[in-house]
Amino acid sequence: TRTLLAALGNPHKQLKFVHVAGTNGKGSTAALIAASLRFSGIKCGLYTSPHLHRFNERVCIDGEEVADEDLCQAFSLVYDAAHQDPLVKLTYFEYTTLAALLCFAKAKVQVLVLEIGLGGRLDAVNVLDADIAVITSIGFDHTRILGNTLEKIAGEKAGIIKAEAQVVCGILPKEAMHSVMSRCNNMQAKLYAQGRDFVTATWQNVTFAEKDPSGDDCVSWTFPLPKIPYECVGIALKALRLLQDRGLNITYDAVSLAVAKTELKGRMQKVHTSPDIYFDVAHNLPAAEHLVKTLSSHIVEGRHLCVIGMLADKDIEGVLHTLAGFFDAFYVASLHTGRGENKDRLVAALLASKCPKSAVKSYENVKDAFKACFDEASPDDEITVCGSFVTVTEASDCALEIFGQGK
Numbered sequence: 238t239r240t241l242l243a244a245l246g247n248p249h250k251q252l253k254f255v256h257v258a259g260t261n262g263k264g265s266t267a268a269l270i271a272a273s274l275r276f277s278g279i280k281c282g283l284y285t286s287p288h289l290h291r292f293n294e295r296v297c298i299d300g301e302e303v304a305d306e307d308l309c310q311a312f313s314l315v316y317d318a319a320h321q322d323p324l325v326k327l328t329y330f331e332y333t334t335l336a337a338l339l340c341f342a343k344a345k346v347q348v349l350v351l352e353i354g355l356g357g358r359l360d361a362v363n364v365l366d367a368d369i370a371v372i373t374s375i376g377f378d379h380t381r382i383l384g385n386t387l388e389k390i391a392g393e394k395a396g397i398i399k400a401e402a403q404v405v406c407g408i409l410p411k412e413a414m415h416s417v418m419s420r421c422n423n424m425q426a427k428l429y430a431q432g433r434d435f436v437t438a439t440w441q442n443v444t445f446a447e448k449d450p451s452g453d454d455c456v457s458w459t460f461p462l463p464k465i466p467y468e469c470v471g472i473a474l475k476a477l478r479l480l481q482d483r484g485l486n487i488t489y490d491a492v493s494l495a496v497a498k499t500e501l502k503g504r505m506q507k508v509h510t511s512p513d514i515y516f517d518v519a520h521n522l523p524a525a526e527h528l529v530k531t532l533s534s535h536i537v538e539g540r541h542l543c544v545i546g547m548l549a550d551k552d553i554e555g556v557l558h559t560l561a562g563f564f565d566a567f568y569v570a571s572l573h574t575g576r577g578e579n580k581d582r583l584v585a586a587l588l589a590s591k592c593p594k595s596a597v598k599s600y601e602n603v604k605d606a607f608k609a610c611f612d613e614a615s616p617d618d619e620i621t622v623c624g625s626f627v628t629v630t631e632a633s634d635c636a637l638e639i640f641g642q643g644k
Contacts (some may be wrong), residue, residue: 315332
């Protein structure tokens with residue numbers, strides 16, 4: 238990626254960067270930072286992955302998806318540069334990252350907020366030296382690649398921390414925090430940890446407070462309740478405060494508007510009422526635990542119903558064990574994609590977790606599972622579609638057919 242960046246004229250120079258890594262919450266955190274900048278009148282680029290429906294979702298400039306023409310031109314430039322002598326072989330994600338950087342440079346964005354694709358240390362996005370590095374959370378996911386301990390996983394994600402950078406992290410497990418602090422010490426980076434250097438409290442609104450070395454509050458802001466996970470808000474706000482300190486004119490009114498309006502497709506996205514239907518891409522154990530916690534706060538007179546399909550390389554047994562005790566019925570689907578898992582493994586995992594056989598129905602695809610769940614639900618029930626980006630994408634296509642919304 239560095240070789241190709243140089244061949245393309247280093248389009249990333251002169252930009253301010255915010256890297257956002259983490260097991261969960263990085264997409265929501267990145268989106269809130271970008272929206273706050275945009276509402277402040279600062280031209281901002283946002284790079285996220287994966288997409289649900291259109292590749293263009295990954296590359297947003299001032300809140301708008303990049304145009305097809307700009308993407309095609311960027312990919313053509315990357316292809317030509319890669320096929321010079323000597324040939325540079327690129328992965329899919331390396332191609333997309335390079336093309337995105339060309340699009341952002343062409344649009345002349347002032348600040349670029351980039352969600353890390355996988356891990357951090359060896360991610361293509363990490364060729365950039367971020368001014369601010371954000372680590373939202375650390376949990377078990379992609380263990381075959383990142384390691385089988387929280388310390389190893391955190392070490393990979395902490396690879397986004399560069400010399401003398403500013404670092405913002407959420408509340409991390411002790412062993413994960415040890416890796417992050419070690420990396421900060423080695424890189425002479427300044428760490429701001431949630432719970433120690435800043436806190437958030439939620440009730441009828443969100444209060445964000447920074448703490449000085451003595452532990453006293455020194456800055457306090459109050460905002461409306463967000464649509465994104467509450468845990469992400471304080472992390473994003475601290476990153477915005479650091480960008481303010483770097484001279485960016487980020488206003489309170491703009492941030493307040495961003496907190497109230499920012500939402501992500503497929504993240505506790507409500508797409509229907511009576512019955513209430515939520516789409517959530519929760520696909521690992523920490524996300525499943527958070528999903529149950531969030532849904533437990535809902536007042537539901539009827540049943541909790543779950544439509545789920547998962548990828549084979551995920552902790553299917555762990556996720557379904559977490560969900561089994563909460564939902565009243567499951568509509569399980571096979572995913573027909575390269576990494577997709579067959580419905581039979583999901584059924585077996587639910588039955589092993591003491592889920593009644595009568596509460597589990599299986600289908601060949603997500604469309605059939607979603608239609609069956611919707612047809613059998615009463616207006617007082619609540620339906621949650623989860624397990625994978627693939628599951629949510631296919632369900633949203635089906636929802637569009639049935640009741641005209643979902644994307």
